[in-house]
Amino acid sequence: NAGVTQTPKFQVLKTGQSMTLQCAQDMNHEYMSWYRQDPGMGLRLIHYSVGAGITDQGEVPNGYNVSRSTTEDFPLRLLSAAPSQTSVYFCASSYAQGASYEQYFGPGTRLTVT
């Protein structure tokens, strides 16, 4: 049981480039989400999904795109990278039903946009 995995661990992009951050979980969790963490800002929600085929926007969705074709995977796409997207990105998952809703986080992807 690997939990929540993210790739790559580090990435450097030039302004205007696009890329996909990968996130996978093997816990059969319905709920998955993406956060970004910036100094002095805390973690902010970008996009989330409550199941395959269902996605919605969080607090800071601009410049990002997501899709959820399977329960296991929830990739985050940067359409045209900007320096303001330099951040650490975390993927999280949890069950969508039940009493706990405890969320599990991946190790993060550290992205620098130059």
Place this chain on the structure above:
Amino acid sequence: KQEVTQIPAALSVPEGENLVLNCSFTDSAIYNLQWFRQDPGKGLTSLLLIQSSQREQTSGRLNASLDKSSGRSTLYIAASQPGDSATYLCAVKGESNSGYALNFGKGTSLLVTP
């Protein structure tokens, strides 16, 4: 909008001391509250989750309490060790949060000196 505040922002204590980290939230309509630990350059590790109907949770030297009506939670660390040095994050899941999103505080950076 739910605001989560953690005090103090940073704390330095000598090894062996007992310490308390504080978390407050503005909207008491929460489903649960989760405490995380984050080591430098690493992801988030869940420490304790308290359901809104619970008053406290314990795991080893850690004890988390919740006073939902006053919008407060504390994380008590007994007999602190240098290995406890990390940033501790508090996050709440509101009853009205779409998609099970968490609202995070900015964290308390803890340094335990030998």
